[in-house]
Amino acid sequence: MSVIELNNLHYHVDDADQRLHIVRGCDLTVNQNESVAIVGRSGSGKSTLLSLMSGLLMPTSGEIKLLGQSLTDLNEDQRAELRAGQIGFVFQDFQLMPAMTALENVMMPMELFDIPNARARALDSLGSLGLAERLNHLPHQLSGGEQQRVAIARAWVLNPKLIFADEPTGNLDQHNAQAIQTRLLDIPRQQEASLVVVTHDPEFAARCDRTLELIDGQLVETQR
Amino acid sequence: MIGIRWFYRALRQGEGRWLFLVLLLASFSLTLVGQIKSNALSAMTYKSEQCLMGDIRIQHTRPLPQSLLDLASNNGLKVAQTRSTQTMLQLNGQFQLVQLTVVDKNFLIQPQGLWVEPNVLSDFGLQLNDRAGIGRTQLPITNTHSLACSTNIFSSFLPNAWITEADFQPLGLISAGSRLTYSVYLQGDRKQTEAFEIALKESNLDPNQLWTLTTKSTLTQDVSQTLQNTLSFLDLAVLTTLLISGLSILIAARVQLTRWFESLLLMRAMGASKRQISSVLVTQLGLLCLISSLLGVFLGMIAFGLSLDTLKGLLGPFEHEYRWDLGLQSIVLTLITLTGFASASYFQHRKAILKGHPQQKATFSNSVIMSLAMGVLSMGLVSLWLVSPKLAFPIVGALVCVLIIFATLAQLTLLALSKLKTxxxxxxxLAVAQLLNQGDLFRIQIIALGSILFLLMMLSFIKNDLVSAWQNSLPENAPNAFLINVQPFEQPEIETLLNAQVSDRISDAVVRGRLTHVNQIPLDIQSLPLGRGQRLAKREANIAMMTELPNHNPILATQKTQLEPDEIEVSVEQGIAELFGLKLGDQLTFSLNGFDVQTRITSLRAVQWQSLKLNFFFILKTPVNVDYGPTYMSNFKVDETQSRSLQKAIKSVSPGALFFDVSAQIKQVKDIMQQASDALSVMFYLALIASILVVFSAIEASSRARWQSWWLLKTLGAKIKDIRGLAHLEFIVLGLISGIVAALIALSSAWAIGHWVFDIKANLSLIPVLMHIGFATVLIWGLSAIHLESAIRLSPKELEQKIKGSR
Incomplete structure (x- = not known):
């Protein structure tokens, strides 16, 4: 069963004097429990493609089906509703709320969407990521690796069907990066979820089920 | 050069536009407010000048010395002199007491023959060139002249007539014992009159201060107080505008310096020297300030030009002028304000850049405190420049207190919110977390928004109190006519006549008299205070006789005393009691038409002299004693259309009575008060507009952090209504906290300023406080909602691009 389907996806932006084609006719299917890495040169449009897949950005043309629903048929709020609770995000710069503790950051999406047992689930999630001792610490009191683990806990806690990770290890040292990669790759294996990760790290990409390279706006499957 | 090139490129890209806008606003407001203040004062003094027939008038009951005239001439003032006396004119077979003014050749009008006020002709059925009898001489009435207004309501009851020295001399009216008032009128520009006033004080020409000096700004007690209060309020408004701009600069300069931080850090990493870094920063800020201030001055002048019609509609006709010196002043004051409010932030950033410490920019708590301290210092400087020390010191003192209170409150609120968040x-x-996200910014917002609301509320309270004080001093039903010199036997018929035609009538019996002894000791005039004290003691006063004290004089103190058999109770006005050193229980001896009357003070009264009701320094609590030779005095409100017919009817019953219609004088005072009130409104709304822009700046300054959170929430699946709810809640909390504290501090400050500076009783009540808290909340919430709505509706990706664009 597919969780993402891209059909002939196009996206361009009009610059001052030229049209920049960032995505040109991409086709892709991501299946349940699959981990997919998207690689490419800087500025090739990887993050834009991730935004298109997650419904944060609408394509110029083509079709995106996310969790079986065509995103082009949905308005902003409906797309937000689709993301809520079903899709998790992990970012390069963690994106934690600075005034909230680790526990509060993980509870935040559940409280926002009125999901019961928020505290217990957040405690469980953070504990499983080895952060049981850091629950009441604010983001600036945590190391980069710990912050990213909190971000993963936040993405994971809702048992999403799909996790998007944009350069999740880009700001981490090698030791922490490997630990985070392992945690992320555990998700499709341990729960019914898929992982789409944008990365520059060939090692991380190699650990995923599939690797796709974005070249001139088109996705090319990398042979292993 | 790097600084200039950078500045040029940054300007083209729109960088620094926010600080640019704030500086522009500061100089714009200063210029516009300064222009309005300067011209509003011109408008308000315009009528005074018309009334005074000069810039300064000095009056005395004896000839004024040549040394005074020389002093005026030496200061470049034009000098004219008059002598006035009261005399009878024979007009068409009837006699009329008039105020006859004898003018010298330099006076504003030069009558040939006799000039009179127009109503004299109509009242006596005369035409121009008809003759009037003065003593044994008949002079033609060659023209009429209207006084633009009265300079003193109570001395201008008599119709006026003018004559030249040449025509007056042969009449032989002046002899030993004649009572004359000598006046000197001086004309010149502002600098000359100010220099003269200083020179006059220093010359000690009037050691006993017996001369009455009237300037355009001290025309009458009412008008003078009104002008003084208006001037103080305008000063306050100018200072408020500058304070508001300063707080705005504090926010905008921080935001701008943070934006430049990374580029300058890079420059330092590439080897830029300390001098080069400082030079780039100073050049950027200096050019930004200079260009924005110049533009602000220019726009301020244009705005003033555009508002001239409205201002003239509000303030009445006046000769407007563009004061470019005020423009220069605005630029200098803007620079001082920028230096004060931005310097701490500047030094903090500079230090961090020179150390190449990228984390330093995150810890600016100390710089907030330093910025405020430096800002207050610069405010102290500009306050002393702009306003009188009497106003500057309390304002700056209050500002320091307010900032400390707000800073403490912001800190406490942060702690409370941290606890509450869990x-x-x-x-x-989320809303609380959002406020806590940037602790420094939250502190600044509370301090800035609270201070602005405080300043606005204080202006509003003072303005309302001032206006209501003015309205109370001349209520709608204030009497507009006086009737004096009615003989006791005529009074019953006069009362019947008045009861039929007028409203709010008060009639009292009065007798001319003088205080001669206090507790059996002769009144020592020389021991009394110079000026008013000695003048009042020397002259005869109207002393009333009545069995019940008037309702419109509140009793301040009473004392029951056993009276001697020949003693009468006397009630004394509090002011004169203080002036003469009188107290309850003192025995006063009056000389009333040759009778020595013993009295004892049994009460002290407050008198509102501006009310125009019949008021007396001394009231004898006794039935009317005809032996003392009393006459009756009345005042009342008469319809303008009935005034003439009433006067004729009164004349037929009491030929010796004098009727004075003071409607015109009341209108003059009311006009000036209305203009002053309008000027206050203009100033208040200008400060309000400036404040609204500052609220925008505070919202703008924290926008980036807010967008960042929204982007995250939207990405995680929050809907537009969730984000909107979050934003509204956040600003309602912010508005409420700022509003409550600002209202309480503003109320207490307004009371203090009203009490000590404007000498008015502030109106303390809960409703306006609640209204202001509501206003503050709605203002901050409403402006935020308007400002942020477009960002709320953006898709996550568009919001992300907006955040990147704001870096």
């Missing part, structure tokens, strides 16, 4: 869920929790 107990909240969903949107309230």
């Amino acid at each position: 107990k909240l869920t969903r949107l309230p929790k």
